[in-house]
Structures are given as structure tokens and as C-alpha cells.
Amino acid sequence: MGLKKATTSLEEVIEKAGGCAVVDGGFATQLERHGAAINDPLWSAVCLIKDPDLIKRVHLEYLEAGADVLVTSSYQATIPGFLSRGLSIEEGELLLKKSVKLAVEARNSFWDALKLTPEHQYNRALVAASIGSYGAYLADGSEYSGCYGPKVNVDKLKDFHRRRLQVLVEAGPDLLAFETIPNKLEAQACVELLEEENIQIPSWICFTSVDGENAPSGESFKECLGIINKSNKIHAVGINCAPPHLIQSLICKFKELTNKAIVVYPNSGEIWDGKAKRWLPAKSFDDDNFECFATSWRDAGAKLIGGCCRTTPSTVQVISKALKGNSC
Numbered sequence: 541m542g543l544k545k546a547t548t549s550l551e552e553v554i555e556k557a558g559g560c561a562v563v564d565g566g567f568a569t570q571l572e573r574h575g576a577a578i579n580d581p582l583w584s585a586v587c588l589i590k591d592p593d594l595i596k597r598v599h600l601e602y603l604e605a606g607a608d609v610l611v612t613s614s615y616q617a618t619i620p621g622f623l624s625r626g627l628s629i630e631e632g633e634l635l636l637k638k639s640v641k642l643a644v645e646a647r648n649s650f651w652d653a654l655k656l657t658p659e660h661q662y663n664r665a666l667v668a669a670s671i672g673s674y675g676a677y678l679a680d681g682s683e684y685s686g687c688y689g690p691k692v693n694v695d696k697l698k699d700f701h702r703r704r705l706q707v708l709v710e711a712g713p714d715l716l717a718f719e720t721i722p723n724k725l726e727a728q729a730c731v732e733l734l735e736e737e738n739i740q741i742p743s744w745i746c747f748t749s750v751d752g753e754n755a756p757s758g759e760s761f762k763e764c765l766g767i768i769n770k771s772n773k774i775h776a777v778g779i780n781c782a783p784p785h786l787i788q789s790l791i792c793k794f795k796e797l798t799n800k801a802i803v804v805y806p807n808s809g810e811i812w813d814g815k816a817k818r819w820l821p822a823k824s825f826d827d828d829n830f831e832c833f834a835t836s837w838r839d840a841g842a843k844l845i846g847g848c849c850r851t852t853p854s855t856v857q858v859i860s861k862a863l864k865g866n867s868c
């Protein structure tokens with residue numbers, strides 16, 4: 541008799557969800573709706589220091605809404621970021637591990653509680669450790685421009701990502717989620733790092749896009765995905781935190797450029813002003829729009845669909861209902 545596998549793969553979660561799994565929504569957005577002050581160099585990760593209970597609460601809200609994948613609070617949690625707040629390396633590393641622990645605890649307690657209602661329609665969610673781009677750490681809006689300047693090369697980006705990646709992996713997430721990657725150089729750095737560190741946990745890499753054609757740097761997705769396709773450590777590739785109206789054609793483009801699973805979790809359409817540190821009103825979409833978006837994106841070939849900034853648990857509930865035909 542074979543041993544029962546303790547873990548579930550990304551592919552199994554997609555299958556169990558009926559062919560298209562639900563990613564959670566804007567983590568920072570929901571923290572703010574609960575009153576968290578995140579106008580801070582660490583952005584949403586400041587709650588790892590100030591209010592870890594709120595982090596868990598937000599994870600539980602997204603699980604309740606039907607998320608099959610939870611993205612952790614580590615998007616803008618970095619060792620240099622923690623050091624500049626006067627924390628030690630050890631304290632910073634503990635906070636990174638805590639980001640995974642909080643999501644795993646939320647997932648486990650939600651799943652255990654479901655045993656009391658055997659007829660439930662939920663899946664056991666995966667925990668994806670968020671790895672925000674270098675631009676997120678810079679906190680200058682460059683995750684939406686891809687402009688890192690002439691001094692930033694692939695080695696610098698690998699140095700930036702290496703220790704956080706190692707620590708997050710040690711904490712035992714199910715997945716790694718590289719988020720808001722804005723250029724080819726950083727995609728290259730992530731791919732090389734996964735290989736150099738011999739990472740065994742599957743990853744997804746998501747790019748931003750502002751024109752719906754290319755990465756924000758202006759480099760084509762053909763070039764960017766060419767790098768990613770060579771790596772067997774990356775199980776899914778896609779777009780996050782771009783406006784929803786760009787997503788349909790980007791899925792079609794990605795379908796032509798890769799055989800990997802496609803993941804999309806756009807923001808609401810509002811635009812981040814990196815200088816003023818606020819969302820600017822733009823052509824924005826509400827939860828009702830996501831019902832139609834979700835089925836169109838699934839039909840176009842996306843295998844993981846969710847929301848990013850300015851979307852909330854109610855958006856995820858709409859997506860879950862549209863994709864699974866239930867009201868989790």
C-alpha cells in the first residue's frame with residue numbers, strides 16, 4: 541500500500557476546483573478596510589509587526605469567500621526593509637517565516653472546522669509565499685514601470701531575492717508566488733535563483749502590464765516567457781495587478797507563448813501613483829464585472845483566477861461562484 545501524499549500540488553488543486561482554481565484577492569486592500577495603516581515602506585507587511593492577528597483574519601475571510609490559494613503577507617517584507625526599521629536580521633527572518641505560518645494556520649483551522657459540515661464545497665487551499673518584485677521594495681512605483689536604472693543587473697536582483705527566498709522556503713509554503721515582475725531582467729534573476737538554490741517548491745511568476753501588450757519595461761512577453769519556459773521550477777505564469785480590461789487578450793497572447801498554466805489576478809483598474817502613494821481613480825471595475833470576466837478568462841485558458849489590489853473577499857466570492865457554480 542502506497543503512502544498517502546501529505547501535500548497537494550498546484551495541478552491537483554486546479555483539477556479539484558473543476559479546471560480553474562480561485563486565487564484570493566487584494567490582501568493589502570482588505571487590511572486597509574479593517575483600518576490598518578499601511579502607508580509605510582513595508583506596506584502590507586507592516587502588519588506582520590503591528591497586527592499579525594489581522595493578517596490571519598484577512599486570510600480567513602478569503603478562504604470563506606472561496607479562495608483555493610492564499611497569497612501570504614510577505615509581498616513587501618524584505619530583510620533590508622526590516623533592517624531599516626531597526627530590526628535585526630534574525631527578527632526579520634522570523635517575520636518572514638511568520639507570514640507563511642499565519643497563512644498555514646488560517647488554512648488549517650478553516651479546513652479543520654469544515655469537518656463539521658461534510659457537505660461543504662470548499663477545497664483545501666494552498667499557501668503561496670508572496671515574493672514581491674525589487675520595485676515593490678523600492679516603493680517608488682517601479683513595479684509598474686520596470687525602470688530599475690542602469691546600475692541594477694541580474695546579480696544585484698539575485699542578491700536582493702536570495703535570502704528572503706531561502707527563508708520563505710524553510711517556512712514550508714506550498715507554492716512561491718513571484719508578484720508584479722515588471723521586466724525581463726527580474727524574470728531572469730528569479731529563474732536563475734530557483735535553479736541555483738535548487739528550490740523544490742513550485743513557483744508562479746506574474747508580470748504587471750500597463751499597455752496590455754508588453755511588460756511595463758516595454759520588453760515583449762515573448763522574450764520574458766522565453767526565459768520562463770526553459771525552467772521546470774515554474775509551474776504557472778501570468779499577470780497580476782494590471783487592469784482587468786487588459787487580461788483577456790493577455791491570456792490569449794500567453795496561450796501562444798507558453799504551455800505552462802496561466803494565472804491572472806488583476807487589480808480593480810485603478811492606477812497606483814507611486815509618488816503620492818495612493819490609488820488614482822481610473823476606469824475601474826466592480827465585483828459584478830468579475831462574474832463575466834472570470835468565465836471569459838477561464839474559457840480563454842486561464843487555470844488560476846483571482847483579484848489583486850482594490851479587490852476584496854466579495855470579489856473573490858463572485859469569482860468562485862462564477863467558476864464553481866456555488867456560493868462557498
Ligand SMILES: C[S+](C)CC[C@H](N)C(=O)O
Nearest residue numbers: 583675676679680681812
Ligand atoms: C502593489 S503597490 C500598490 C504596493 C506599494 C508600493 N510598492 C509602495 O510601497 O509604494
Ligand SMILES: N[C@@H](CCS)C(=O)O
Nearest residue numbers: 566567568584615781
Ligand atoms: N499581494 C500583495 C499585492 C501585490 S500587488 C498584497 O496585497 O500584499
Ligand SMILES: [Zn+2]
Nearest residue numbers: 781807848849
Ligand atoms: Zn496588487
